[in-house]
Amino acid sequence: MASSADKVFAPWEDAYEQPLIRFKNVTKRFGDFTAIDDITLDIYTREFFALLGPSGCGKTTLMRMLAGFEKPTTGSTTLDNKDLANVPANRRPVNMMFQSYALFPHLSVYDNIAFGLKRSKMPKGEIPDRVEEMLRLTRLQKFAKRKPHQISGGQRQRVALARSLAKAPKLLLLDEPLGALDKKLRQDTQFELMDIQEKTGTTFVIVTHDQEEAMTVASRVAVMDAGVIVQVATPGAIYETPNSVYVADFIGDVNLMPGYAKISGSRAVITWAEGQPPIYSKTDLTAGTKCTFAIRPEKVSISEEEPGEDVNKVQGKVLDIAYLGNLSTYHVELPDGKVIKAQVANERRIANRRFTWEDPVWLSWTDTAGVVLTK
Amino acid sequence: MRRLFLIAVPYLWLLALFLVPFAIVLRISFSDIALAIPPYTPTLDTSEGVWAGIRDLVSQFDFENYEFLTGDDLYWKAYLSSLQIAALSTFFTLLVGFPIAYGMARAPQEWRATLMMLIILPFWTSFLIRVYAWIGILGTEGYLNQLLLSLGLIDAALTILNTQIAVYIGIVYTYLPFMVLPIYAALERMDESLLEAAEDLGCSRTSAFWLVTVPLAKNGVIAGCFLVFIPALGEFVIPSLLGGSDTLMIGKVLWEEFFSNRDWPVASTVAVILLLILIIPIILFQRNEQRLREEEDA
Numbered sequence: 001m002a003s004s005a006d007k008v009f010a011p012w013e014d015a016y017e018q019p020l021i022r023f024k025n026v027t028k029r030f031g032d033f034t035a036i037d038d039i040t041l042d043i044y045t046r047e048f049f050a051l052l053g054p055s056g057c058g059k060t061t062l063m064r065m066l067a068g069f070e071k072p073t074t075g076s077t078t079l080d081n082k083d084l085a086n087v088p089a090n091r092r093p094v095n096m097m098f099q100s101y102a103l104f105p106h107l108s109v110y111d112n113i114a115f116g117l118k119r120s121k122m123p124k125g126e127i128p129d130r131v132e133e134m135l136r137l138t139r140l141q142k143f144a145k146r147k148p149h150q151i152s153g154g155q156r157q158r159v160a161l162a163r164s165l166a167k168a169p170k171l172l173l174l175d176e177p178l179g180a181l182d183k184k185l186r187q188d189t190q191f192e193l194m195d196i197q198e199k200t201g202t203t204f205v206i207v208t209h210d211q212e213e214a215m216t217v218a219s220r221v222a223v224m225d226a227g228v229i230v231q232v233a234t235p236g237a238i239y240e241t242p243n244s245v246y247v248a249d250f251i252g253d254v255n256l257m258p259g260y261a262k263i264s265g266s267r268a269v270i271t272w273a274e275g276q277p278p279i280y281s282k283t284d285l286t287a288g289t290k291c292t293f294a295i296r297p298e299k300v301s302i303s304e305e306e307p308g309e310d311v312n313k314v315q316g317k318v319l320d321i322a323y324l325g326n327l328s329t330y331h332v333e334l335p336d337g338k339v340i341k342a343q344v345a346n347e348r349r350i351a352n353r354r355f356t357w358e359d360p361v362w363l364s365w366t367d368t369a370g371v372v373l374t375k
Numbered sequence: 376m377r378r379l380f381l382i383a384v385p386y387l388w389l390l391a392l393f394l395v396p397f398a399i400v401l402r403i404s405f406s407d408i409a410l411a412i413p414p415y416t417p418t419l420d421t422s423e424g425v426w427a428g429i430r431d432l433v434s435q436f437d438f439e440n441y442e443f444l445t446g447d448d449l450y451w452k453a454y455l456s457s458l459q460i461a462a463l464s465t466f467f468t469l470l471v472g473f474p475i476a477y478g479m480a481r482a483p484q485e486w487r488a489t490l491m492m493l494i495i496l497p498f499w500t501s502f503l504i505r506v507y508a509w510i511g512i513l514g515t516e517g518y519l520n521q522l523l524l525s526l527g528l529i530d531a532a533l534t535i536l537n538t539q540i541a542v543y544i545g546i547v548y549t550y551l552p553f554m555v556l557p558i559y560a561a562l563e564r565m566d567e568s569l570l571e572a573a574e575d576l577g578c579s580r581t582s583a584f585w586l587v588t589v590p591l592a593k594n595g596v597i598a599g600c601f602l603v604f605i606p607a608l609g610e611f612v613i614p615s616l617l618g619g620s621d622t623l624m625i626g627k628v629l630w631e632e633f634f635s636n637r638d639w640p641v642a643s644t645v646a647v648i649l650l651l652i653l654i655i656p657i658i659l660f661q662r663n664e665q666r667l668r669e670e671e672d673a
Contacts, residue, residue, distance in 0.1 A: 067571075068574075068575075069574075088574075089574045090574050090575070090576075090577050090578055090579060094575075095575055095576065096571075096572075096575045098571070099568075100566055100568050102571065103572075104572075104587060105591065106591060106593075119576060119578055149670075163576070164575075167577070
């Protein structure tokens with residue numbers, strides 16, 4: 001543990017690391033519909049990997065292929081360098097936690113957890129110890145004798161987790177594992193999941209449509225759209241340097257300003273609205289092109305006076321204020337009708353708020369605050 | 376007041392349509408046969424007042440008919456053979472009904488209503504006519520024999536009609552919906568991801584069926600078996616139309632006592648004992664239903 005602490009966990013950056021799972025040009029079609037379109041993806045041992053996307057984007061299909069419930073139409077999937085094509089679901093060292101939990105209603109919590117073990121090669125005498133260990137891990141000892149309908153939703157979720165971890169799979173698949181829980185419980189459970197993942201050292205692949213959940217738990221996130229993976233990166237990189245308008249828009253809140261970029265040195269000069277000064281932004285682009293400038297609301301400063309130091313500044317008036325308690329989002333309307341959002345932490349009590357509706361304000365940001373997207 | 380009324384309605388119904396007729400049958404079973412109208416004695420004589428009449432009536436009751444029933448082995452054989460036929464045909468109905476219910480529950484959603492319709496459709500025709508139709512199918516000159524002969528599967532016509540086989544066929548055919556519907560209801564509610572979960576945890580398809588599907592269908596199977604067994608035990612029409620003289624069933628014996636022998640007291644005794652035999656499975660059935668409801672409420 002101590003040795004891994006001083007080195008950041010990033011096997012995907014290590015060229016010599018062998019991935020645990022390897023999707024190679026995988027395509028899945030259901031009739032005319034292409035659910036998965038030529039996906040190539042590596043997932044590494046001990047990763048907590050999130051597949052994120054709106055419903056119907058193919059994330060669940062991709063997961064079900066790992067579980068063995070769907071076969072790819074073309075392409076290959078390997079686990080530990082072994083081809084999975086002809087390995088049926090019940091022979092894979094992979095277990096799945098179902099969205100509906102799929103607990104056996106006729107069996108007690110104990111028997112649910114023992115179900116997989118009884119079907120394995122584990123000697124009969126060792127099963128009770130293993131079940132006991134799982135009950136302890138998920139804090140369910142008190143409920144061992146109860147039936148699934150006699151426990152709460154959160155407890156059921158833990159039984160499902162314990163059952164899928166009992167066989168110590170190489171890979172654990174979680175299909176929207178927290179979808180049925182209320183927000184508070186979901187947040188607690190997210191940390192519990194991360195904790196358990198670390199304790200057991202299992203590779204987790206989680207499917208979710210909740211971007212906050214993916215950002216919280218995952219070591220890497222794959223953002224999917226219509227059967228393709230748009231971007232795979234760490235939560236930080238996905239948020240700060242999205243590779244496309246789709247990703248920037250899907251993750252969190254963002255201001256998108258379409259325009260045209262001219263390159264001057266390492267900066268892009270983006271003309272984006274008539275009567276407004278161009279936006280200056282650091283970029284890797286080398287040639288002028290149509291683009292979209294994307295900036296997160298919390299990186300836009302708001303002030304009464306014209307700010308001196310920042311490179312980019314625009315003037316407008318406060319159109320709307322969304323008060324979230326800890327944060328306030330100001331919707332500022334520019335003279336041409338465009339609206340830019342700026343987010344400010346509420347360090348002061350609401351009565352002392354500096355701006356209110358219709359106030360003229362200045363918005364400003366540095367040349368490194370946003371990104372220039374060409375996709 | 377309103378609540379009392381609401382509770383009273385079903386109980387009055389039960390009283391009028393079950394308890395009163397049963398009391399009459401019970402009363403006749405304690406009487407003796409007589410060449411009179413009604414064909415039994417004693418009858419209630421209220422000339423010396425109602426109470427004196429009832430007291431006089433009860434004093435003349437005896438258990439002669441019950442003793443008679445134990446003495447003649449015809450009746451015991453009929454009860455036993457009814458139990459056997461009812462039990463076996465329940466089993467056969469289960470064998471036929473389970474796959475049908477399973478198929479229906481696994482069919483695409485949009486088909487299920489139609490399939491359900493097909494199961495219920497026979498009820499739209501008179502039961503009696505449907506049993507008569509089986510005479511046409513099963514007879515020596517019937518469609519089944521004609522088909523088998525023309526296909527060359529048999530050389531001589533099979534004798535099916537007027538044997539116990541025909542009775543089994545008749546009962547399985549008639550009571551099949553009562554088996555299919557509760558099993559279908561149980562299987563249809565089952566979450567299909569349970570089977571995937573079982574497979575994911577190392578089960579083959581077959582063991583997933585035995586470890587998950589069957590236990591979850593159990594309550595439907597139990598309900599279906601009772602719904603077939605209870606009416607099959609007292610069945611009269613099917614054995615008398617399809618079973619011929621070979622088949623001994625208590626329903627037939629009962630009918631003959633009432634209408635051929637006009638021995639109402641013995642017939643009533645047979646009916647009372649049949650009811651006593653039926654009470655056991657009915658209580659078991661009720662208890663199963665209640666347990667289910669409690670489980671669902673929890």
